[in-house]
Amino acid sequence: MKNERVEFLDNPCIQRIEEKCIHCGVCKKTCDSIQGIGPNCIKCGQCILSCPTGALVPKYDYQTILNYLNDTDYTLVISMAPAARVSLTKELNIKNDNPTKKVVGILKRLGFDYVYDVAVGADLTTIEEATEFVERLERNNLPLMTSCCPSWKKYAIENGLDKYVSSTKSPIKMQGYLIKNYLSKFINFDKKLINVMLMPCVSKKEEIIDSDDIDYVITTRELLYMINESKIDLETVCECEFDDLVGKATSSGIIYGTSGGVLSSVVRSAYYLKNHKEMILNYDRNNLNNEQLSVENEYDFGDRVIKTLRVSTMNELKKVDIHNYDLIEVMACPGGCINGGGQPLSASGSNMDDRLRKANDLMDVANSSKVFDSFRSEEIDNVYKYDIGIPGGKNAQKKLHDN
Ligand code: SF4
Ligand code: SF4
Ligand code: SF4
Incomplete structure (x- = not known):
């Protein structure tokens, strides 16, 4: 039948x-x-x-990338999402103390000329979205709903919710901007640059269709095929650092990969912008518990209490009245991007243990960062200093926001 x-x-x-x-x-x-x-x-x-x-x-793009890697006329740049990293560590059975360095080494061995961290783009998203939230808070134009997940944004447009969605660009669009525009101030890319994003997500392939900055999105699964077809001897791959300038992310940027990560990062930065001091709030494993699809919270911002919600899946979103909240993080995949549709099949959404393990591993990666908050990032400071000006300013609106 x-x-x-x-x-x-x-x-x-x-x-x-x-x-x-x-x-x-x-x-x-x-x-x-x-x-x-x-x-x-x-x-x-x-x-x-x-x-x-x-x-x-x-839809596979990895064969095209393999062809570019074999063509000396091109400079190949790849930026890796933290959620992809924690899957690769398990799939490739990497047991080093710092598995991220091994994965960066594998990307270099494949032939990528530069390897960066998408979580730096996420740090930039945090600063702009926090600035937007504080401004909307002052105008009482709420709720603000996050803009990182293109599947959720598509649903929002189709269901009349797009007026609540932040105009801030998603982490890969920020990263795309940084690589194609900001980096060229410091690096002389003398060959044609191909800008690739390695993501746990299939939806991002559609998100970049009209982008001038990003050429391809490949999924975690596709990278595994590339490694397999290239017959790389993983034992002989050296550990490497991300390349300089947009390679050092904060913990705040890294936790975007799990449900609740964007919200926590934006809340902390918004509190700092509004109150000029840091919020006492840890990104502990309970706070970002990946098992629950919907979690509400309240934060004392001094002159008012901020009500937040983080929710994943559209069916879960349909159960809530969004007007009860000030700031809402929405992700389409259950538990967020670590459980994205581009992850290896062992990452099945029905396998809760696997999802929780990846959330846990993501927290380990986040804890290994030397800097906790996006507003403490030297890399992001430099982006504003040398290129953008002030967060939320005219230049930022033009370059770092959709519309
Ligand atoms: S789940 Fe797979 S096999 Fe089953 S109907 Fe859908 S596409 Fe076909
Ligand atoms: S939640 Fe899923 S669809 Fe949304 S950005 Fe993450 S992986 Fe992509
Ligand atoms: S589950 Fe499959 S069919 Fe349904 S929205 Fe997601 S990608 Fe589309």
């Missing part, structure tokens, strides 16, 4: 290998239970993780 399946007409992020499909209907059931959006696919990729035969896969 043929069960109803999800359909992907002209989908730039996901494809189905028809000969592998057994018409079991699991993809449709997954979509209904997580997003409940009927035929309006938001490209979260959760159905990919649930497909029992591997018939659903991301």
Whole structure:
């Protein structure tokens, strides 16, 4: 019997290998239970993780990247998301004290000329979004809803919620800007630059379609195929640091990969901007507990209490009255990007242990950063000093915000 399946007409992020499909209907059931959006696919990729035969896969771009890596006419730059990093560490069975350095070494061995951290882009998102929140707080124009997840943004537009969504660019768009525009002030890219983002997410492939700054998004799964096809001997790969200028992220930028991370980072920076002192709030593992899909909190901002909500999946979002909150983080994937549709299949959303392990590993990566808050980042300070001017200013609005 043929069960109803999800359909992907002209989908730039996901494809189905028809000969592998057994018409079991699991993809449709997954979509209904997580997003409940009927035929309006938001490209979260959760159905990919649930497909029992591997018939659903991301649209692949990795062969194109392999071709570029073999062509000496190009400079290849890649920026890696923290959520992709924690998956790779497990999939490649990396046991070093600092697995991130080993993954950077693998990317260099593959032939990437420069390797950066998307979490620096996330630090920039934090500063701009916190500035926007403080400004909206003063005008009582709330709630402000986060803008990092393109699947959620698509849902917001289709459901009349886009007026609440922050105009601040997402971390990969920030990173794309930094690499194509800011870095060229310091580095002479004498060959044509190909700017690649390594993400746990399939939806980001659509997000960059109109971008002048980003050329390709590849998923964590695609990178594993690249490593496999390149026959790299992992034992002989050296540990490497991220390259300078946009390679050192704060803990705040790194925790974007788990549900609650964006919210915590923006709350802390907004508190600092408003009160000129740091907030006593730890990013502890309970605070960012990945198991719960919806968590509310209150923060004393001095002259008023800020009510926040972090929520993942559209079905969970539908249960809440957004007007009860001042600041809301929304992620389409259950538990956030660590459970994104571009992650390896062992990262299935049905495997809660795997999700919690990755959230835990992400906290370890965040704790290894020497700097805690985005407003303490020397890299971000320099971006404002040498390029943007002041957070939320005219230049920032033009370069770091959508619209
Ligand atoms: S879950 Fe996979 S195998 Fe089952 S109907 Fe969907 S695409 Fe086909
Ligand atoms: S990608 Fe997400 S929204 Fe689209 S069909 Fe799959 S589960 Fe549903
Ligand atoms: S939660 Fe993260 S991985 Fe999932 S769709 Fe949104 S941005 Fe992509």
